[in-house]
Amino acid sequence: MKIGFFSETYLPVIHGVTISIETFRKELESMGHKVYIYTLDIPGYKDKTPNVFRFKSIRIIKNPELRQLQPALHLKPVRASLEEIHKLKLDIVHAHTPFSLGVLAKSVSKEQKIPMVYTHHTDYPEYIKFYWKDKIILPRLMKVYTRWFSNLSNGIIAPSLKIKRYLRGYGVNKKIPIYVLQTGIDLNLFKKSPAAGFLVRRKLGISPQAKVLICVGRIGQEKNVEFIIRAFGEISKDREGIFLMMVGEGPFFESLKKIVKDSGLDKKVIFTGRISHDEIKDYYNAADLFVFASYTDTQGIVIIEAMACGLPVVALKDDAFSDMIADGKNSFMVNKQSEKIFAQKVNQLLGDKELYRKFAS
Template sequence: MNIGIFTDSYFPQLSGVATSIKTLKDALEEQGHNVFIFTTTDPHIKKGTVEANIFRFSSVPFISFTDRRVAFRGFFEATKVAREVKLDIVHTQTEFALGMIGKYVAHQLKIPAIHTYHTMYEDYLHYVLNGHLLRPYHVKQFTNAYLKNMDGVIAPSKRVEALLKRYRVNIPMRVIPTGVDINSLNKLETVDVRKELDIPDDVPVLLTLSRVAEEKKIDRILNAMPEIIDEFPKTRLVIAGDGPDMEVLQEQVERLTLEDSVIFTGDIPHDDVGSYYKMADLFVSASDTETQGLTYIEALASGTRCVVYDTDYTEHVFDDEEFGKVFNGPGEMLNEILFYLRKGRKQIPHDKLAAKMDQISAQKFASSVYQFYQDTISNYQKDLKEETND
């Protein structure tokens, strides 16, 4: 099958969406399909760089998310490319520029288009004029307008499915959790992170890895650090990633006098992510806005236990304390972190981890998405035939 994925966010941009798309692309290609990425230009890619099956369209930084980009042209060029590669289906991963281009391409080629709804926009309204301009009902209107005339939508979790149903989205919908590329995380470590960060082997390390932004609630982890250090004085918190809240969190570290206990790494290369997970004793996420929880699934795939905010998806992943624990408030988070630090660093039993990884593998993810493609194409052709007969 020839599959066109349209997205405003793709590598070298680092985000959960970009990781999800790369995981899907690689797994589908392993299964024998052709995947073509239609995305934005990026200042970190040299002009003239040739990327197999990746087509980039002129773009500018996105309002309020200047580390993200949005295309400002490409309708006709994308249609021409899509015809040349003979796309069978369009899969959009953004509701903005490339998403609209994807819908246009599908209409011009008379092929079906489906969408993955990645982002709970109601959780991000504060980025636009501090939440004074847009309200949740605007998100509902926008979502319904975008999904109108689409042939299907993928919800990465039950939480997203419930939201779309609340918005009264009535196109075919399927819940397909994003899988993890276990092989890429379990390859030989690319860097000795502890040596690079000057952390001795006997020092307990808490890791949080994400975009450094308000909705990730990293400040809550910092607030717990003084009590953690009271019991385990050597503990280090590594904050991996970059984003708009970096300066705010650095100021918080100074107020709490945690300069010797907290390390900010800034952006890290994607190839080094597995090494960061592996060096940590515990992965911690206080974010309550996750739709997929890719980071904690990646951490688990790397063999690192997790303490994460409770969602409908986490209960299926962290159903055994060997994998990690969930929490609903700061007090619970602190207790669960201390629970694992008191136990000391231990490996997750191999058989248990292998069974869990099989449930959330990239191959299973790709197979589920491909089945949705097939069902969507079948329904589209059936509807087209009925229209022709009428």
């Protein structure tokens, strides 16, 4: 089949949506299908893989990291690109966004009389609260918009039961099937590798004897990263020789660094910045424990990656990944937004070798 993926988010930006798109692209191509990716341009970036087509875009002021299609669809370059899409005679379109390129995907679907599948990657009503002052009207409008766009599709992919429940709760037409399909990971890539971890520690100036916590993901307020810093402050009170690696970047990056400095933790918290997806496995292997506090995630890919690399997990409880990890068996799930309870669970794991070995196996 010829499959068209449509998404505003793609490489070089690295987060859950990009990882999911790349994972499905590689798997579909390994099965003999041909995948064409339609996304937005990133100034200065050149694609390393074929069949990636980029439209001119504009930045979103509230979040400069994100971009949207230029609103003037009558522009010649856009119309020319649409004509090229029609020439390919796609068999199916897959929208990974409900916004500009998702609407474009529906346009292609309608004109070519082919089905459209939609993956709902992001908890938009919750996400938008962190970037706009209005906490009531816009989230409600986003639910209405999500329902409208979802109802345009022939089938929906939800990365977790949590998202399927949300969509049904928004009033998505019951005649439209919703399939729960989590993004898998490459177990040949994500696995235990003490040697790789040792090299990362040496690069970052961390001794082999030190205890290292790691948090991987987009550094945005919606990821509850401030909670991780506050909890680490509690953890480090009782422990010497402990570090926290914050792997990733995002719109809250500089603000979080300032919070760390003001808290007197700048000697213990290491910000790595953007790390390629192929290299992140080495950073997992440099750590002793994975910590996570986001409650806006739709599936928690990073938790699966961390566990595949042999890391125990301490996370705030969330339905997005509660079916993947079991509290008290391979992780600790903290019910309350309590930094002290979170810190107690981390210290309990680090202080009990038998329990640590059980969780890491």
